[in-house]
Amino acid sequence: MVRLNKEDYAHHLIELLNKNENHLFRESFLQLHPTDQAEYCINLEKEQRQTLYHMLDPEEMANVFQALDLHEQKDIILELDQPYASEMVTHLYTDDAADLLSQLNKSEAHALLKAMDLEDANDVYELMAYPPKTAGALMTKEFISLASSHNAQQAIEQLREEAPNAETIYYLYVVNEREQLVGVVSLRDLLTAQSNEVIQNLMSSRVVSVDSVTKQEEVAKIIKKYNFLAAPVVSSDGTLLGIVTVDDVIDVLEDEATEDLGEFTAARGATDIHVSAFTAAKLRSPWIVLLMFFGLLTAGVIEQFEETLNQIILLAAFIPLLMGSAGNAGTQSLAVVVRGLALGTLEKKGLLRTLFKEFCTGMMIGFICAMTLLLIIPIFYGSFMVAVVVGISIFCSLSVATIVGATVPLIIHKLKIDPAFASGPFITTVNDILGLLIYFTIATSLLHYL
Amino acid sequence: MVRLNKEDYAHHLIELLNKNENHLFRESFLQLHPTDQAEYCINLEKEQRQTLYHMLDPEEMANVFQALDLHEQKDIILELDQPYASEMVTHLYTDDAADLLSQLNKSEAHALLKAMDLEDANDVYELMAYPPKTAGALMTKEFISLASSHNAQQAIEQLREEAPNAETIYYLYVVNEREQLVGVVSLRDLLTAQSNEVIQNLMSSRVVSVDSVTKQEEVAKIIKKYNFLAAPVVSSDGTLLGIVTVDDVIDVLEDEATEDLGEFTAARGATDIHVSAFTAAKLRSPWIVLLMFFGLLTAGVIEQFEETLNQIILLAAFIPLLMGSAGNAGTQSLAVVVRGLALGTLEKKGLLRTLFKEFCTGMMIGFICAMTLLLIIPIFYGSFMVAVVVGISIFCSLSVATIVGATVPLIIHKLKIDPAFASGPFITTVNDILGLLIYFTIATSLLHYL
Structure with a gap:
């Protein structure tokens, strides 16, 4: 197979799209990393994008959508018809859904929320209620929590089932019967453990966590300090609420750094290019x-x-x-x-x-x-x-x-x-x-x- | 069990250390995250640190050591006796070992390299030869590579064996018989696959990689763009050489951002606080x-x-x-x-x-x-x-x-x-x-x- 470079591949995809070669297009498109899918999607003409929406199901589109910038998401969501958009939103991670809905006007947001199942909608509502730029606002609800009494084999079974919907599976958080965070096991330790080893013995009980109202810069600092891939977010009574992942933290760090430019130049809080x-x-x-x-x-x-x-x-x-x-x-x-x-x-x-x-x-x-x-x-x-x-x-x-x-x-x-x-x-x-x-x-x- | 806060825990550890309670100290100390172990180590008196070195074996000390800043590592390595230091260095990840050795004077570095086994020493030499601030200089050699003909079950077996020594196990890179990178499988996909599924069918063949001479800012941008946990580094003929992990990239991004302050203020290349x-x-x-x-x-x-x-x-x-x-x-x-x-x-x-x-x-x-x-x-x-x-x-x-x-x-x-x-x-x-x-x-x- 000849390996095409990025431009040729994009060209090849557009040809398939224009010829309405559904099957071949999907096969080639879905090979791409979501970030590249998103870049491709945003560079299409508006009419070509409509063909794209027809070829992808809402779940596949959710992957593309998640890789877009927030202001691009705002434009794209308005191009989708209502039932398709609603179904797509249910496949977004809760943090992405909450970020999106808080950007839309009330009636649009409400229409999308109504179409979601109750549990998902509640999660999204919860995230939207946290003050902006806190751990609560940044976190996602898609984490995997284990019971300390299970053994490694059981935990891996649970993981296999829940993995497709979790934002990260590389840290597994251990909670007690009151949903309070009591430990953490890395997937690495779980995999190398004996299959009958109990989670209680595998987990590290001195787990570093952040509070839901912790400022996002603080969360970023902790993740950076410990080289974490994710940090657990807990309520004041220790209940595990969600996780903040390292990719969100990189955006925060970058954002803070460019904000510092503003502070350095008396353009504080006024370096946003999207204002009149x-x-x-x-x-x-x-x-x-x-x-x-x-x-x-x-x-x-x-x-x-x-x-x-x-x-x-x-x-x-x-x-x-x-x-x-x-x-x-x-x-x-x-x-x-x-x-x-x-x-x-x-x-x-x-x-x-x-x-x-x-x-x-x-x-x-x-x-x-x-x-x-x-x-x-x-x-x-x-x-x-x-x-x-x-x-x-x-x-x-x-x-x-x-x-x-x-x-x-x-x-x-x-x-x-x-x-x-x-x-x-x-x-x-x-x-x-x-x-x-x-x-x-x-x-x-x-x-x-x- | 009463859960001690961080200060009390540190105090409790120092007491155990001073009383030379080897067993109890080890049990409590090894519970800590390496980042906290490092912080604890650096805050000890010099004599107390000597006791610490006696209590920990070189492999355990390597974990502590890796979490220190480079200039702290330089001080600590000189406190260790030669055989202990040499053995500890063999347990460092190759990128950390290369960073450390390039900071030491030639005779110290040579003594440490001589004590390492030939393969490890060669890896470290290789990394030290790349120009600074490139993917080659930033990468580590501890990655896991799979054969495309193996099935999921075999891959997981291999993983279990190699996991303790790999810097990340969450991306598995697929290479051909000439060690060229041909694909990537995430551990998530591997875990959720049928055990007899062949890697060839599981892997994504459009893998994003960076060249060994790619500048570190470029590598950081790619990892950020794709939300990667690691990026593979290849030679000009496509041979997989190593991986750059997200935690190294965060340091690069932070470093670049503060360097930008220098550019903004005509203090370009001169914002280092450690110069006379x-x-x-x-x-x-x-x-x-x-x-x-x-x-x-x-x-x-x-x-x-x-x-x-x-x-x-x-x-x-x-x-x-x-x-x-x-x-x-x-x-x-x-x-x-x-x-x-x-x-x-x-x-x-x-x-x-x-x-x-x-x-x-x-x-x-x-x-x-x-x-x-x-x-x-x-x-x-x-x-x-x-x-x-x-x-x-x-x-x-x-x-x-x-x-x-x-x-x-x-x-x-x-x-x-x-x-x-x-x-x-x-x-x-x-x-x-x-x-x-x-x-x-x-x-x-x-x-x-x-």
Whole structure:
């Protein structure tokens, strides 16, 4: 058999679809990984997709559907006729169904829920009731739970039956008669055990679990820390409610990381690309305006030194350079410390040592910049004394800027206050004000030499 | 049995350790998850750790060891005596052993390799030879490969035998007689299959694999996209070489995300907290100096308008405010676009539409800022005309700044050139120069009204 590459295979599939070769199409299409099926589905023309829906049964379509992005799911569900859509939704994992239904309007969601069997619908309702971005909202109900009194053979039998509907079969959770989580067995241990070994003896009873109201970042951290494929979610009385799987956690981690970009750039909570310009302006302008008010402080500082500036107008030319350099040095330190906090490598190093190191780094970079400017400014701007003022200022302000850049996130971290205030723009503004004060103080005191 | 919390359990363990209660200690300690065992181990005093090494055999210690961070492993390995360390290393997964040995000096690494059996040592050598940050360097050799002619029952038998030494048993890779990857079976499908079903019929032959030289970010993207627990790594002729597991990939994703912070802040490749101040300065100063040279351009722009500035010295006071606001608006747009690119949501939206939207957002934010300043500047600085100049300038430069902030990363992305040039500081510098030109051009042309 000649193995086709991805593009040729897609082309081959479209031909079969257009010729309405039901049997051949299905055989080739169902060979694909659901992720590829979904990619293929979303790239079809709308009419071709209708043919696709006819060729796949709702259960097969559920596999395709689950691999789509949420906003793609929203579009596709509206293309399906009602009975087909309802049946498909019953084949979705409960977490996916809950995510989808919470995106639809009430009447659409209600119509789909009504068509589901009662138990499934209750599970979906339950998940939709958890606060967003918690373990409860992230988890799925399709887990496998064992009785501790069964033996390995019985457990494997149960597994064989339930495997097709479970989201993961690689961890098996052991519950008591009140559905409380008491242990966990990995499928690996179960397979390598003697068939008459009792689960009670196989399971690990010190099982790591998360609470249903635990924040999703916390869940992600635990799964990452323990290299888990899934983590069990329990209620306050220890009842096993569901599981969070590693693939959902990867999305959370990625989402958090790109959200951090927003925090770093005063675009906090406003980096979503799917909003209108008006909404974006509404979300983003408060940060810009707030920072502009801080900027007015810099105007105030400069105005205080109008006298100095009036005598040496050339001093104004180096304001952006000085502030830019201090800002960059400060955000470098910020990046180092934030990264250290994120990766957990900082705590172990000792905070004071880190601050001192950043200060030394700032002095060294400041020294290099000062020497460079002492060479360049006299050549291009003809004033050695201005070069001295700018040089000393850049040395001092870079040293200070690294301290500010490193200290602010540490304080934020210790006090657990809103980390937005540790973001680049705030630190830059603080450094701007300090830098200008240093600059004009030095300039004013050296005025009679200039 | 009373269930102890984590602190009490640790306390209980230390007591047993101090009393040298070998049997009881082992029973309690081995109940813990390796991640917790590692945390416990690293928090002990050095002498207590020596007792721990006596109580655990090298294989048990290997489990603890694997859960440590690389820099912790480096410290611990030097505490172990040579024969114990060598035996422990033979029980590590090959990827962990390779990572560790590449951190040690040559003679230490050589001594450990010599003590390993030839096959294991060869595997470790092989992994150490791959370029860093590639699939080859990330993968482990402990995978399970099946023959396509075996049946489900035989495969499960093989699995039972090999499971204890495999890094994951949840995907089983099917190879032909030349060790080439021809298919994959999930353990789930294997368990639910009839016992006499042949692997050939169970396996999926369209298996997604990565090349040994594929970059680790690429591998992470594929595993994330397909929700894989592991991905097979093949040589150029299709030979199965190893597997990359999802837990390694999470570390890669996290590492990349925090590295992005570096790119965003001109601290590229220099956010490692474990370097000396001197090294940090050496890595970070080139960016600061390079950006300072761009800053000299802003000095040049201001100098060109010295005449204007000489007449209205108050104009200098608003330079930082204007540039700061344009910089913030530009990095907001940058964050939106970078996030869109990272999450893959941007391509589907249409690039021109995104640019236009950012432009509209910039104009709206600019308008709000301009109105605010038109109110405030006359009150605090007594000049309505300066307020008009600053107001018009902030409106224009914010509109331009969003375009620059959104366009630069898109161009970078299209041209696949070094993304460092899309980082915040570069965009801010471009916006600084444009903002100053706008400001002083408007001021100069309105000069006779001022």
